[in-house]
Amino acid sequence: DRIPAKGFAVFSADDTFHPHEFTRHAIGANDILIETMYAGICHSDLHAAWDEHKAHGISGIYPMIPGHEIAGRVVKVGKNVTKFKVGDYAGVGCMVNSCGHCTFCDMDKEQFCENGTTFTYNSIDRYHENEPAMGGYSNNMVVNERFAIRIPETADMKRVAPLLCAGVTIWSPIHFSKVGKGDKVGVAGFGGLGHMAVQYLVNLGADVTVFDITEEKRADAARMGASRYVNVNNEAEMKGLNNAFDFIISTIPAQYNPLMYARMLKYGKGEMAIVGLPETATINVADLAMGGAANRKVYGSLIGGIKETQEMMDYFVAHDIYPEVEVISANAAEIDKAYRNVQDGKVKFRYVIDMNTLK
Ligand code: NDP
Ligand code: ZN
Known part of the structure; x- marks a missing residue:
């Protein structure tokens, strides 16, 4: 029935x-x-x-x-x-x-x-x-x-x-890129997914920089353990970030230029996971080669499988990550x-x- x-x-x-x-x-x-x-x-x-x-x-x-x-x-x-x-x-x-x-x-x-x-x-x-x-x-x-x-x-x-979506969506690429203790990482877009990423990356012992477009969340980022908060609309704060990160996860749901973040990855080493799904943001492939982001790895990621969702659930509940x-x-x-x-x-x-x- x-x-x-x-x-x-x-x-x-x-x-x-x-x-x-x-x-x-x-x-x-x-x-x-x-x-x-x-x-x-x-x-x-x-x-x-x-x-x-x-x-x-x-x-x-x-x-x-x-x-x-x-x-x-x-x-x-x-x-x-x-x-x-x-x-x-x-x-x-x-x-x-x-x-x-x-x-x-x-x-x-x-x-x-x-x-x-x-x-x-x-x-x-x-x-x-x-x-x-x-x-x-x-x-x-x-x-x-x-x-x-x-x-x-x-x-x-x-x-x-x-945790059933936001949790596993950030867990999966963090594991795919083998992020660990001491890594310099960035979280772009500090909303539902982003604040889960910050908490888990801090739990793993990574050094976390948060990128968002508002001043409203600066204190929240510090409270969750991020070492730095960058308002991307603030030119002074955007200085000196290129070639600096082992891993960046982008959760941005709106128009932006992903290459701005790709340039911030360490040459030959850094990896960027894109999970945000804006209607229109695109990567200009020629700029990828010529625009200062060469030899960095950029990939997309979609939620996670059932097995890793269960692993995430057990770990997050055990470590009080909500x-x-x-x-x-x-x-x-x-x-x-x-x-x-x-x-x-x-x-x-x-x-x-x-x-x-x-x-
Ligand atoms: P939220 O709206 O909760 O968070 C998005 C955050 O990004 C907000 O803090 C927003 O700022 C910020 N933001 C917006 N524009 C910019 C920008 N240009 N630069 C930096 N930060 C910016 O969304 P969710 O976390 O729920 O979802 C994020 C995206 O991930 C969505 O596109 C969603 O569809 C996608 N998603 C993808 C999955 C996947 O498997 N790949 C699974 C689940 C979600 P403000 O608050 O100031 O507007
Ligand atoms: Zn979702």
């Missing part, structure tokens, strides 16, 4: 949120039913709801219920489920299914599944008769246990949800307001919707 569900949807790219009732696919033998407790608001949710990825071949599927930072409690399990029992905490991140047997699934990189990853929303679920997937701003989730993350009983549930959250109640006007504030840079540092208040 299909599972009744309700949440908040936009019906077009220029819509505001509305309460929306729908159904989810029945609980299969390997599925669990999660009652949502908290759902984070990621800047990717804004890009998706507002259909800002058309240039990258992704069009919005409406009605759309965003949300891929989901924390809740297991209320039912299918008959073959071994990873969870009723009552356990469980989380869902950016994806809910993949083929399980291709090159990338075998590498635990299900986000690149050759036969098609089903993302948590704004995605056609080819494993369930091509129904559109519906995300976490809703009262429940039905998901294959392989795609559910165990959340330790000791976790702070109010703050844990954003986002700073503003909890809002589950109603359409509150979500609309949160979206405006994320867009305008007025959130410190992540909105989390308390889905318990959806009645």
Whole structure:
């Protein structure tokens, strides 16, 4: 039997949120039913709801219920489920299914599944008769246990949800680039993802410089352990930074020039991971060769696989590394307001919707 569900949807790219009732696919033998407790608001949710990825071949599927930072409690399990029992905490991140047997699934990189990853929303679920997937701003989730993350009983549930996307998105490239103690690192864009990156890099013993466009967050960066804060609009602060960093992660969601950061990498050694997904920012390839950034490595990174998401979850909870959250109640006007504030840079540092208040 299909599972009744309700949440908040936009019906077009220029819509505001509305309460929306729908159904989810029945609980299969390997599925669990999660009652949502908290759902984070990621800047990717804004890009998706507002259909800002058309240039990258992704069009919005409406009605759309965003949300891929989901924390809740297991209320039912299918008959073959071994990873969870009723009552356990469980989380869902950016994806809910993949083929399980291709090159990338075998590498635990299900986000690149050759036969098609089903993302948590704004995605056609080819494993369930091509129904559109519906995300976490809703009262429940039905998901294959392989795609559910165990959340330790000791976790702070109010703050844990954003780890499912923001947490693993910064964890994955930090490991890919083998960042370690004493490395000189930069975090460009000090928002939801950026403040998780700062905390984890400080925890690893790296020397962290934060780049953002506001004065409002200077004290927060110092409080989280960054050694330096650079307002990129302040020319004096931008001096002497070239050729200085082992690693830079860019979480910037808006127009910028990535080569400005590539130049700051150490010659022959530095690596830059791009995770921010602006609609239009581009790298001029000739400038990459001629503009002072030659022989630095620049790469993109997309969330992380399920295995590394679990490793991140266990490590962050054990080390008390959490986002700073503003909890809002589950109603359409509150979500609309949160979206405006994320867009305008007025959130410190992540909105989390308390889905318990959806009645
Ligand atoms: P936030 O809006 O929370 O944070 C973005 C931060 O970047 C803000 O602090 C913002 O400043 C700052 N910023 C904006 N423009 C500039 C600029 N030109 N230079 C420096 N800083 C700037 O967003 P999130 O952290 O939630 O997401 C960031 C990006 O990462 C989004 O594009 C999102 O889609 C993407 N993302 C990518 C994933 C992946 O797998 N690759 C996964 C998840 C998210 P201010 O606050 O002052 O506006
Ligand atoms: Zn996200």
